[in-house]
Amino acid sequence: MTKPTALAMDAQQIKTLLQDSAKHYRNRLLKKAANTAQIALDFGKQEGAPASDLINANILLNRIYTTNGIYQGESSFFDKALDYIKAAKELMLDNVNHTESLTDILLYEGMTRSGKAQYDQAQTLFQEVFELSQMNENEKGIVFALTAMSRNAILQNDFSAALSLAEDAHSYLLSSKEAENPELLTEVLEKTAEAYIKRREYSESLEYSQSLLQISRKSGDIEKELTALKYIAIVCGVKANYKIGMQYFFEALDKSEQIGYRPSTAHILVNIATIYAHLYNYDDALDRYQRVLEEFDDVTDNNTRVAVYNNSGNIYYATDRHKEALGCFQKSLELAELYQHREMIAHSLAQLSRAEYRLKSFGKSLIYAEKAAQQIEELGDVNGKQINQLNLAKLHLRSNDLAKALELGKEGTATAIQLKDDASVLRGYKVLANTHKMLGNFENALDYQIKYSKLQAETAKTQRNRRFLDLEIRHALKEQEKEISALTKENEYQSLLLSQSDQIARQNEELLSANEDLRQFAYVASHDLKEPLRMISSYSNLIERHFGDKIPEDKKQYFAYISDGTRRMNNLLEDLLRYATIGKSGIDKDTVDINRMLEVCQFNLKVRIEENNATVDVSNLPNIYTNKPLLNQLFQNLLSNAIKFRKPDVDPIVLVRHEEKESEHIFSVADNGIGIAEEFQERIFVIFQRLHSRAKYEGTGIGLAICQKIAHKLGGRIWLESEAGEGCTFYFSIPK
Numbered sequence: 001m002t003k004p005t006a007l008a009m010d011a012q013q014i015k016t017l018l019q020d021s022a023k024h025y026r027n028r029l030l031k032k033a034a035n036t037a038q039i040a041l042d043f044g045k046q047e048g049a050p051a052s053d054l055i056n057a058n059i060l061l062n063r064i065y066t067t068n069g070i071y072q073g074e075s076s077f078f079d080k081a082l083d084y085i086k087a088a089k090e091l092m093l094d095n096v097n098h099t100e101s102l103t104d105i106l107l108y109e110g111m112t113r114s115g116k117a118q119y120d121q122a123q124t125l126f127q128e129v130f131e132l133s134q135m136n137e138n139e140k141g142i143v144f145a146l147t148a149m150s151r152n153a154i155l156q157n158d159f160s161a162a163l164s165l166a167e168d169a170h171s172y173l174l175s176s177k178e179a180e181n182p183e184l185l186t187e188v189l190e191k192t193a194e195a196y197i198k199r200r201e202y203s204e205s206l207e208y209s210q211s212l213l214q215i216s217r218k219s220g221d222i223e224k225e226l227t228a229l230k231y232i233a234i235v236c237g238v239k240a241n242y243k244i245g246m247q248y249f250f251e252a253l254d255k256s257e258q259i260g261y262r263p264s265t266a267h268i269l270v271n272i273a274t275i276y277a278h279l280y281n282y283d284d285a286l287d288r289y290q291r292v293l294e295e296f297d298d299v300t301d302n303n304t305r306v307a308v309y310n311n312s313g314n315i316y317y318a319t320d321r322h323k324e325a326l327g328c329f330q331k332s333l334e335l336a337e338l339y340q341h342r343e344m345i346a347h348s349l350a351q352l353s354r355a356e357y358r359l360k361s362f363g364k365s366l367i368y369a370e371k372a373a374q375q376i377e378e379l380g381d382v383n384g385k386q387i388n389q390l391n392l393a394k395l396h397l398r399s400n401d402l403a404k405a406l407e408l409g410k411e412g413t414a415t416a417i418q419l420k421d422d423a424s425v426l427r428g429y430k431v432l433a434n435t436h437k438m439l440g441n442f443e444n445a446l447d448y449q450i451k452y453s454k455l456q457a458e459t460a461k462t463q464r465n466r467r468f469l470d471l472e473i474r475h476a477l478k479e480q481e482k483e484i485s486a487l488t489k490e491n492e493y494q495s496l497l498l499s500q501s502d503q504i505a506r507q508n509e510e511l512l513s514a515n516e517d518l519r520q521f522a523y524v525a526s527h528d529l530k531e532p533l534r535m536i537s538s539y540s541n542l543i544e545r546h547f548g549d550k551i552p553e554d555k556k557q558y559f560a561y562i563s564d565g566t567r568r569m570n571n572l573l574e575d576l577l578r579y580a581t582i583g584k585s586g587i588d589k590d591t592v593d594i595n596r597m598l599e600v601c602q603f604n605l606k607v608r609i610e611e612n613n614a615t616v617d618v619s620n621l622p623n624i625y626t627n628k629p630l631l632n633q634l635f636q637n638l639l640s641n642a643i644k645f646r647k648p649d650v651d652p653i654v655l656v657r658h659e660e661k662e663s664e665h666i667f668s669v670a671d672n673g674i675g676i677a678e679e680f681q682e683r684i685f686v687i688f689q690r691l692h693s694r695a696k697y698e699g700t701g702i703g704l705a706i707c708q709k710i711a712h713k714l715g716g717r718i719w720l721e722s723e724a725g726e727g728c729t730f731y732f733s734i735p736k
Contacts, residue, residue, distance in 0.1 A: 014044045014053050018060065025064055028222055028259035030071070034064045051095040058088035059104050066112045071261045073299030078116045085109045103129055103141045107148060114152050122152050139176040143169050143184045150191040154198060163195035182219040186212055190224055193231050202235045209235070226255040230268060242275050242466070246473050249275070266296035270304055274311060279470035280463050282315045302339040306332050310344070313351060317358070326355040346375035347384030353391040366395050386415035386424045393431045397438070405435045426455055537563065592628045594621035594667075598656060601636045605643070614643045614652040621658050624665055626714055626734050634710045635669070637703050638730050642671035645728070663736055664716065670729040677724040685718070707732070 017040035024033035041057040043049070062084040069077030088105050110125030126149045133141030146169035153162035170188045178184050189212040196205035213228035229252035236245030249272050256265040273288030289312045292300060300308070313328030333348035335341075349372035356365035372388040389412030397405035413428030429452035436445035540562045544551070551559075598618045602609065609616065616639065635656075642654040652671060659666040676684060685708045707730075711718040715735045722728035 014040050014047075014049050014057075017043070018053065018056055021060055021064075025060065025067075026220065028067070028261075030064055030068050030260070034061065034068075037061050037064065051091050052101070055088050055091050055095075055101045055105075058084045058091065059101070059108055062088070062108050062112065066108065066115055069112075069115050070263070071259070073263055075116065078112050081112045081115075082109070085112065103132055103136075103138060106132070107141070107144055110148055110152075114148070114155060117155070119152055119156050123149065126152065139172075139178045140181070140184060143173050143176070143178065143188065146172065147187045147191045150195065154191075154194060157198075159195055159198040162191070163199060166191040166195050182215055182221075186216050186219065186221055186224040189215070190227050193228070197231055197234060202238050205231055206235045222255055222259060223261070226252050226259070226261065226264065229255065230264070230271075233268075234271060237271060237275050237278075240278075242279060243469055243473055246272065246275055247476075262296055263299040263301075266292050266300045267304070269296070270308060273308075276470070277311060277315055279466045279473070281467075281470045281474075282319055286312060286315055302335065303341060303344075306335045306339070306341060306344045306348075309335065310348065310351065313355070317351075317355060322355055322358045326352065326359065329355055342375065342379060343382045343384070346372050346379060346382055346388075349375065350384045350388035350391060354387060357391065357394060362395065362398065365391065369395060381415070383419060386412050386419055386421055386428075388412075389415060390424060390427045390431055393428075393435070397431065397435055400438075402435055402439050405431070406439070409435055422455065422459055426452060426459065429455065589625055589627055591623050591625055592631060593623050594658070597628070597632055598635065601632065601639055604636060605639055608640065608643055612643050612646060612652055614646075614654065616654045616656065618656045619658065621656070621667075622660070622665065624734055625736075630710045630714060631734070634707055634714075634732065635667075637707050638669040641703060641730075642669055642673060642728070645671070645673040647672070647674055647725075661733075664733045665736065666731060666733050668729050668731045670727065672727045675724045675726045675728050676720065676722040678722075684720075 017036055021033045021036035021040065024030075024036060037057055037060045041054065041061065044054050044057060062081045065077045065081035065084065069075065069081065085105060085108060088101065092101055092105065106125050106129045110122045110129065113119075113122035113125065126145050129141055129148070130145035132138070133145060146165050150162045150165035150169065153159070153165060166188060170192060173179055173181075173184055173188055189208050193205045193208035193212055196202070196208065209228045209231040212224060213232065216222075216224035216228055229248045233245045233248035233252060236242070236248060249268055253265065253268045253272070256268055269288045269292050273285045273292070276282070276285035276288065289308050292308055293305075297305070309328045309332035313325045313332060316322070316325035316328060329348055329351040333345065333352060336344035336348050349368050353365045353368035353372060356362075356368060369388055369391045372384070373392065376382060376385050376388060389408050393405045393408035393412055396402075396408060409428055409431040413425060413432060416422075416424035416428055429448050433445050433448035433452055436442070436448060540559055544559045595618065598616075598621065602616055608614070639654060639656075643652045646652045650672065652673060655668075655670045657668045657670070659668075684704050708718050711732045716733035718730065718732040720728060720730045
């Protein structure tokens with residue numbers, strides 16, 4: 001056997017380091033990923049590693065630093081990323097045999113350029129990737145190029161082009177060999193969902209976002225999962241499904257903070273604040289808006305910054321803090337003018353006019369209103385038009401220009417109704433009622449006053465309902481915080497113990513992973529595996545019925561084997577599912593009448609009891625405080641076993657008894673059956689362990705494992721006393 005050279009060993013170490021770095025990057029542990037990749041690169045340069053490894057290390061570092069730049073909103077990360085991609089290019093040019101890396105180099109340089117807002121350069125690079133991938137029949141490259149161009153279009157607010165490119169990528173992917181590739185599929189779903197969100201086509205976005213959430217969770221892509229959660233929450237918020245929206249937003253917030261994605265965190269906080277405002281929880285809304293301005297101002301986009309000041313101003317205005325509202329609207333106007341956001345300039349002017357009027361600065365109010373009207377006339381129908389029309393109506397009403405006040409009041413109210421702005425509709429009805437009253441049109445005045453009162457009552461009802469909903473959300477959050485606090489304390493205690501042994505820590509981690517695998521398998525077993533099993537059974541029955549007369553007698557037994565096998569497999573899956581899902585949720589406890597419970601158990605086992613001529617003798621049992629469904633399942637399993645493992649030609653007799661101890665209840669289920677030899681008594685609680693053949697005693701070998709798991713879940717224990725041929729007594733305890 002040839003001994004590997006030192007260089008070969010070093011090359012393998014570099015590959016391992018790069019694999020570890022890529023894994024850290026997938027989990028968005030960016031600092032750890034960068035450190036590991038840099039070690040691989042430095043080590044590779046010193047040892048003369050293959051050019052392919054050095055190129056891959058540079059590309060990986062480019063991706064890490066580009067992602068860091070996006071997460072931190074820091075341009076220096078993008079500059080560092082470009083340095084690495086430049087190094088990768090030079091290595092590729094020096095080693096002509098490695099031109100297969102060209103597609104990746106161009107793609108990731110384009111992403112870095114896009115992050116630096118160099119959109120034209122990025123587009124040129126993505127187009128190059130697309131053409132190169134077409135020429136080389138590189139399906140992954142084509143999909144990545146199209147989705148990258150879609151993202152580039154979104155960053156330039158060209159949402160129609162973005163959607164078209166994303167749909168092209170999706171169509172191409174579905175027809176390619178890579179159709180099941182989760183990395184490509186999540187990329188396509190993300191860009192399509194985002195384009196629909198930007199186009200305000202929320203129902204379409206929801207479908208793609210839900211698919212994205214499902215696949216990203218399976219593949220462990222935390223960033224895509226975060227994006228899906230955020231988009232689903234946005235759709236819920238738009239559709240006024242605030243409670244569900246908040247759940248998704250808070251889950252997204254946790255993940256965003258976990259990976260340090262600051263622009264995403266700011267965006268989520270703004271959305272949470274906006275929902276709080278809709279729920280009339282103004283304090284929490286202002287807290288979130290203020291946090292965005294204080295902690296995330298450097299990564300908040302211009303439009304969002306303007307919106308935050310405007311929304312804060314609305315809250316101050318609604319709570320009669322008009323000076324604070326005025327300050328926010330002034331800041332909103334300054335930023336809108338700085339960023340040349342004309343629609344928000346008009347909107348902010350209208351808001352300032354409204355605030356100045358409430359502060360009785362009527363001259364300033366008129367100046368702002370006239371400036372806003374000039375802007376709106378140039379822009380057409382924009383949000384804020386209704387506010388300004390009603391501002392002008394009130395100002396004309398105050399100066400006794402009743403005809404103009406009436407005209408503007410009608411226009412403003414109609415615009416508000418069209419925009420579904422109930423607050424402005426209320427203002428409009430009030431203005432029109434007062435104007436008609438001053439004109440002496442008392443019937444019209446009364447009509448508008450009635451409309452005003454009716455809408456005000458509906459608005460008050462909506463406020464009450466939303467405030468109750470806010471209380472529900474706050475209660476749910478407090479309960480969640482309690483759970484997190486309890487888990488944190490438990491984890492701190494566990495950490496103190498586990499720190500003494502790294503081996504125990506690793507085993508604990510493996511156990512958690514195994515439990516999760518088992519739960520996932522149970523789901524697959526209950527859904528995916530049972531379906532083909534049903535098909536096997538159904539089609540074998542169809543074949544037997546259809547060709548029954550033509551099948552030789554000695555071959556018909558094969559169908560019996562299939563039927564018996566599918567039945568046993570189905571029972572096994574049912575029991576496995578039951579075993580794996582015990583204790584998955586919390587324990588609800590109540591006072592349980594054990595005598596009544598045993599009556600139910602005997603009714604459920606009525607057929608088995610009658611077929612075996614069994615007697616079940618139950619003494620007067622107590623009422624105890626525990627979980628009823630789990631205890632019922634435990635008793636039923638033990639009774640069923642006691643009847644099943646009977647002696648031949650001996651009628652089963654089962655005795656159920658109780659003994660009360662100082663801190664626990666002890667229950668026993670005794671039988672006169674075949675018993676269990678001492679050397680087998682430890683094995684019977686192990687899943688899938690059987691002491692007898694299926695021909696003699698049917699079953700799956702899971703029943704007693706389920707009993708043990710239930711006993712532990714209830715806080716107790718289970719054990720037995722038995723001798724072979726002398727019956728068996730199972731004991732279990734329930735703590736008081």
